[in-house]
Amino acid sequence: MEEFRFSQHLGVELASMETDRVTLRLPYGEHLGIDRVGGGAISALVDVAASCAFWSNDAIGADARGATIGFSINFLRLVTAEDLWATATVRRRGGSVCVGDVSVRNKGGDEVAIATVTYKLSA
Secondary structure, eight states: OOTTTHHHHTTTEEEEEETTTEEEEEEGGGGGGGOOOHHHHHHHHHHHHHHHHHHHTTTTTTTTTEEEEEEEEOOOOOOOOSSSEEEEEEEOSSSSSEEEEEEEEEOOOOOOOOEEEEEEEEE
């Protein structure tokens, strides 16, 4: 995750990682929104989590390059000033296009957003 400098700016932390699946934590800070977390911050967390999941496979070489093609996100509930966890899972790896799902939850375990992410990865 150290390659994702934007995630460092947001304060994103790696909570767990296994092949094709990661969980990231986004600690709340006022830079994410006063008394709540803005949709842009949640969207950024989704993108970072999905990117990490797509790269979390031993078959991906050091010379690989990748970029998000697009994603669809649904916000399910308002997020007050609290930490968030995003779990990203690779649904399918194609020749160079990957698809994954991301679930974002609050401290109480309530799902606050869900997303499907498409990513181009040249291994």
